[in-house]
Amino acid sequence: MTAKYEVRGPVAVITLDNPPVNGLGFETRKAAAEGVERAQNDAAVKAIVIAGAGKAFSGGADIREFGSPKALAEPNLHSLINLVESCDKPVVAALHTVVMGGGLELALGCHYRVVMPGTKVALPEVKLGLLPGGGGTQRLPRALGVEPALNMIVSGEPVNAELLAQVPGQKLFDRVIEGDLLEGALAFAAEIADARPLPKVRELKARHPEAEAFFQFARNTVSAMSKNFPAPLRCLESVAAAVNMKFEDGMKFEREGFTALMFTPESKALRHAFFAERAASKIPDVPETTPVRAINKIAVIGAGTMGGGISMNFLNAGIPVVILETQQEALERGVATIRKNYEAQVKKGKLKEDKYAQRMALLSTTLAYADLADADLVIEAVFEDIAVKEAVFKQLDAVMKPGAILASNTSTLDVDKIAAFTKRPQDVIGTHFFSPANVMKLLEVVRGKHTAKDVLATVMQLGKKIRKTCVVSGVCDGFIGNRMIEQYSRQAGFLLDEGCTPEQVDKAVEKFGFAMGPFRMGDLAGNDVGWYIRKRRYQEKPELRYSRTADLLCEQGRFGQKTGAGWYDYVPGKRDAMPSQLVVDMIAKHRAELGVAPRKISDEEIVQRLVYALVNEAAHILEEGIATRASDIDMVYLTGYGFPLWRGGPMCYADTVGLFNVVQSMKRFAKNPLDDAKFWQPAPLLARLVAEGKSFND
Numbered sequence: 116m117t118a119k120y121e122v123r124g125p126v127a128v129i130t131l132d133n134p135p136v137n138g139l140g141f142e143t144r145k146a147a148a149e150g151v152e153r154a155q156n157d158a159a160v161k162a163i164v165i166a167g168a169g170k171a172f173s174g175g176a177d178i179r180e181f182g183s184p185k186a187l188a189e190p191n192l193h194s195l196i197n198l199v200e201s202c203d204k205p206v207v208a209a210l211h212t213v214v215m216g217g218g219l220e221l222a223l224g225c226h227y228r229v230v231m232p233g234t235k236v237a238l239p240e241v242k243l244g245l246l247p248g249g250g251g252t253q254r255l256p257r258a259l260g261v262e263p264a265l266n267m268i269v270s271g272e273p274v275n276a277e278l279l280a281q282v283p284g285q286k287l288f289d290r291v292i293e294g295d296l297l298e299g300a301l302a303f304a305a306e307i308a309d310a311r312p313l314p315k316v317r318e319l320k321a322r323h324p325e326a327e328a329f330f331q332f333a334r335n336t337v338s339a340m341s342k343n344f345p346a347p348l349r350c351l352e353s354v355a356a357a358v359n360m361k362f363e364d365g366m367k368f369e370r371e372g373f374t375a376l377m378f379t380p381e382s383k384a385l386r387h388a389f390f391a392e393r394a395a396s397k398i399p400d401v402p403e404t405t406p407v408r409a410i411n412k413i414a415v416i417g418a419g420t421m422g423g424g425i426s427m428n429f430l431n432a433g434i435p436v437v438i439l440e441t442q443q444e445a446l447e448r449g450v451a452t453i454r455k456n457y458e459a460q461v462k463k464g465k466l467k468e469d470k471y472a473q474r475m476a477l478l479s480t481t482l483a484y485a486d487l488a489d490a491d492l493v494i495e496a497v498f499e500d501i502a503v504k505e506a507v508f509k510q511l512d513a514v515m516k517p518g519a520i521l522a523s524n525t526s527t528l529d530v531d532k533i534a535a536f537t538k539r540p541q542d543v544i545g546t547h548f549f550s551p552a553n554v555m556k557l558l559e560v561v562r563g564k565h566t567a568k569d570v571l572a573t574v575m576q577l578g579k580k581i582r583k584t585c586v587v588s589g590v591c592d593g594f595i596g597n598r599m600i601e602q603y604s605r606q607a608g609f610l611l612d613e614g615c616t617p618e619q620v621d622k623a624v625e626k627f628g629f630a631m632g633p634f635r636m637g638d639l640a641g642n643d644v645g646w647y648i649r650k651r652r653y654q655e656k657p658e659l660r661y662s663r664t665a666d667l668l669c670e671q672g673r674f675g676q677k678t679g680a681g682w683y684d685y686v687p688g689k690r691d692a693m694p695s696q697l698v699v700d701m702i703a704k705h706r707a708e709l710g711v712a713p714r715k716i717s718d719e720e721i722v723q724r725l726v727y728a729l730v731n732e733a734a735h736i737l738e739e740g741i742a743t744r745a746s747d748i749d750m751v752y753l754t755g756y757g758f759p760l761w762r763g764g765p766m767c768y769a770d771t772v773g774l775f776n777v778v779q780s781m782k783r784f785a786k787n788p789l790d791d792a793k794f795w796q797p798a799p800l801l802a803r804l805v806a807e808g809k810s811f812n813d
């Protein structure tokens with residue numbers, strides 16, 4: 116049963132009961148509708164209360180039904196709302212904790228609404244590239260007022276019920292109930308049981324004193340803020356329809372908007388990302404019931420760029436951290452950076468002074484390994500040098516208590532090799548944070564050959580606690596993200612050799628929607644990082660072709676923003692990238708030495724070569740089992756590499772373009788003598804999907 120029915124005196128109580136958040140799935144809608152009919156037919160019942168069991172009134176649509184025929188099966192949400200609204204006995208919604216999406220739309224179909232303080236109310240559909248399709252855009256402006264309703268619908272953000280209850284003239288809530296919600300709702304229902312006519316939100320007027328000017332202003336603001344997303348503007352037009360049209364016409368307009376948005380690539384991408392995020396936390400052979408180890412104290416080795424940022428994540432979550440370094444000065448420098456970061460947040464009003472103090476009180480430092488003995492998890496973030504890692508892990512093995520988890524933040528080294536430095540490889544794992552580690556959402560969790568399942572489960576859970584998007588990666592050079600980005604960078608280099616400037620490449624990629632093109636990115640991260648890696652990699656694999664331009668740049672000491680010059684020039688203290696004639700000349704000279712006549716390269720070719728390089732490498736990664744699913748790779752790129760959200764990640768984008776078309780382009784690139792023909796051979800998985808007419812999502 117997914118909605119309970121009981122009669123309390125003269126009032127029938129229908130309680131939605133579909134954990135975790137009473138999603139309005141088919142069974143729940145059906146049970147609720149049956150409840151309404153039963154109450155209608157019971158002469159002893161004078162009024163009806165609709166309530167929600169457990170942690171919510173209702174979180175809206177049942178996401179487990181998304182895209183399945185069940186989502187539309189009768190009674191669908193519209194039918195249920197109509198049934199409630201046209202009931203000839205008063206229906207009272209008893210709202211608490213979470214009232215979102217279809218849950219709020221159902222409540223708006225009731226004749227009265229009572230609410231518990233602290234309830235979060237939202238119409239979040241816009242976040243999935245949709246608009247509230249159950250009458251939300253028509254009823255909320257009528258009940259709450261045009262401006263606050265528009266804000267809620269266009270932003271999708273939850274608002275506290277108390278705030279909404281204070282909106283002048285609002286008819287959203289009839290009473291705020293401080294004590295027991297059900298008792299309060301029953302008392303309210305008894306009071307209004309005989310009042311007629313029954314109030315209906317659809318009969319209210321949505322008014323604005325200067326509607327036309329207001330909507331024009333809002334249109335300008337919304338289009339500027341949501342350039343690549345069609346949904347917010349469509350939401351706005353639907354709210355405008357609530358003002359300008361009769362209720363039934365507005366409902367029709369809303370429905371058309373909803374259907375149109377459902378088929379946009381942007382909504383598909385957002386829904387894909389929504390499910391990808393949830394899927395990423397699931398590991399096929401590690402059940403969710405796997406017991407986890409208790410993590411009450413963290414140790415971090417190295418107080419550099421990464422060690423400091425990593426520590427902040429745990430301090431923010433209220434978990435004590437001890438940092439170890441070899442030198443007192445390094446510790447002091449590291450702690451000073453952490454302080455500086457927090458102080459900047461305090462200055463911006465994002466962090467309260469007392470919270471800052473609380474966080475710093477959780478931090479301690481040491482030079483002695485013995486002080487780490489009581490930590491439950493240690494994260495190593497020392498220099499990227501296998502000999503240094505070896506020394507550190509041998510010491511950790513000697514001092515850490517049994518069962519402690521030993522993690523490495525290495526970005527390129529072999530986690531299995533690191534595990535082998537210890538006598539407890541089952542307790543060793545990779546935690547690959549992204550810089551700045553206190554800001555970036557992505558955490559690649561690297562599963563070694565011997566990593567125990569409960570270690571993996573523990574780290575995934577801890578990652579969630581520090582609000583990261585965790586994606587599991589197997590062991591390989593660069594893991595998921597950097598292994599792919601290397602192919603992308605290689606293509607960027609070839610493009611310079613063939614005729615592009617760094618600016619042209621960056622602009623094309625930024626127009627596609629990346630937060631930053633490859634060369635501006637290199638300048639930000641430091642070109643020396645890649646230089647160091649290339650020296651090692653191309654020594655190991657001398658047959659791999661790549662453009663020498665990046666090495667030539669580094670040989671001139673142009674490491675990027677930190678040296679005031681890289682692919683671009685920089686004015687001290689500023690981050691604006693200014694095209695550099697010196698670099699353009701350097702590239703031209705190199706081109707001449709290669710005997711290459713520059714050609715004009717289209718933005719389309721630039722984007723395709725960079726993005727399809729990601730896709731082809733990703734297909735190898737999937738086939739090798741380094742990534743569990745294509746959508747995990749999308750999450751890596753959306754949360755760690757600034758891939759445009761409205762395109763859903765590289766795999767989702769390739770599916771949208773069509774894998775057949777992607778492979779056709781690859782075949783064309785393979786014919787370019789200045790490119791790497793071998794690389795452009797479609798990965799076997801990709802070739803197979805094309806042959807079978809399938810997509811990555813299949």
Ligand code: NAI
Nearest residue numbers: 417418419420421440441445496497498499524525526550
């Ligand atoms: P960093 O050079 O800023 O910091 C390293 C710190 O480790 C220094 O403070 C140093 O004094 C300390 N250290 C060196 N040897 C030590 C030892 N034996 N015991 C204790 N402390 C020692 O380096 P960064 O950038 O923080 O990198 C650290 C690790 O994180 C590397 O493995 C790197 O590959 C990885 N990483 C770096 C990223 C980045 O963007 N910088 C991103 C992801 C991973």
